Amino acid sequence: MAAPVSRALRGVWRATVDLVLPLTCAGCGAPDHACCPTCRASFGRPRLRRPAWTAVAAFPAAQPLPPTWSAADYSGRVRDLLVAYKDGDRRDLRPVLARALAPVLVAAADHAASAQAGGTGDTSDAYEPGDADDTPVLLVPMPTAPAARRRRGDAPLEDLLGVSAALLYRAGVHLSVEPALRITRRIRDQAHLDAHARMANLHGAYAVTHPGLRGRRCVLVDDVVTTGATLSEAVRALRSVGAEPLACAVLAVTPRTGGSVVRNSGLIPGVRGEGPAAFG
Template sequence: MSRSSVDGSGPRPLLGALAALDLVLPHRCGGCGAVPPPGRPLCRGCAVRLRALVHTPRLVGPHPRPTGLPPVHATAPYAGVVAALLRAWKDDGRRDLTGLLAALLRPALAVARPPGALLVPVPTSPAARRRRGDAPLLDLLGRAAGAEPGPVDALRVTRRVADQSALGRRDRAANLDHALAARSPDLLAGRPVVLVDDVLTTGATLAEAARAVRAAGGHPVAAAVLAATRRHRVPDGEEADP
């Protein structure tokens, strides 16, 4: 018999304690932290604000557009409650929001994906996977794909990269240059590919993913994202987030 089963230090007591904690602490809105209606991920106010932001899938793109970036389809701007939801889901462990975000991504996939195309998510770095304990984008894409053939985890990160959030357009491109590769060329060779990410900012990540797909003999025909940032110019000519 293991020590943990004797003294209660194993995972089962911990899971039980967390379940009990859920009964004490109220469930929080994924957008603002208020208490939502029972069984809902959002409070009524955030649900209204989300409906106002979400649109039918449309082509989006940064300016300037990085070389090799395929056409990108998005269903919302990265702003307001949409940005709050994505941060809570990806960085704060709110995996209960996966179903809601998958429903937002699904229309962009339907528009971007031609028959027979592979769905390939941008890979999670090993460091991020260790920090979060999972690969949230891969899970999200699996939910969004529905009955269609699911995602193919075909790309990997080949070297250490810096956190992109604090970098400008040029630095993002340099940070990701040749940082991705196919896990196996056989997965992608000769196949049309739709790349998927959660947010389009400068386009550097999707452009690098498209380069890696082409290097393996695949054809990146389009990309789909949940949200795209609204870009504007700053005095030195760099692109910046609002």
């Protein structure tokens, strides 16, 4: 009961602030926009990342990451927008971020479908919908810590993913959201931990809540990738129950992880290499 009350109070507070303070862009401060056109353009077409997670990989129990797609580097205005959305109470950014995430989900789901069909996982493989099976790819968000959920009054990533999935559904792309992971023990704040410490902090901390994931194709979803420790732990947890985490989709990747640009090959009907504007 406490959570709905908290959300209601936060909604009243936001409405009051909106009446008192003028709307400004969370990325640059431009007036009359939650996110101005210039900042919105900071998110582009999906980019395939092939990072060398060397520090994480050095951890004995680290799980290799599946191919990871992102819409931007985590720097500058993109960083400001994501921090404002997640921790600055700027939930008015959700529609903008959902449109930025949608094509990234498509690119990652393309890969998951291709890999399941026996391809190499390269999105240039000659895969057609239906070659694997008709079971939808599952979008699995990274879990929100209970303390963070209580503090914020909601789960920003899950809510954002839900809006993105709804946009895709209206475009004819059916991907199921499954919050299948939960945090089983207390973990430290990761903000000031290096890659190896993050991996040690998270190892064994996730468990799968859904009983029927064996053999299911999964795309792991997060807002930002820094070291890959969170996604690596999610891979471990899902594989432990027989699920198949085949790709990752994130809004942004820290620049030091590198990566190369890839064009979405349009393997899902009706979506062919589109950027965020296609879902506006």
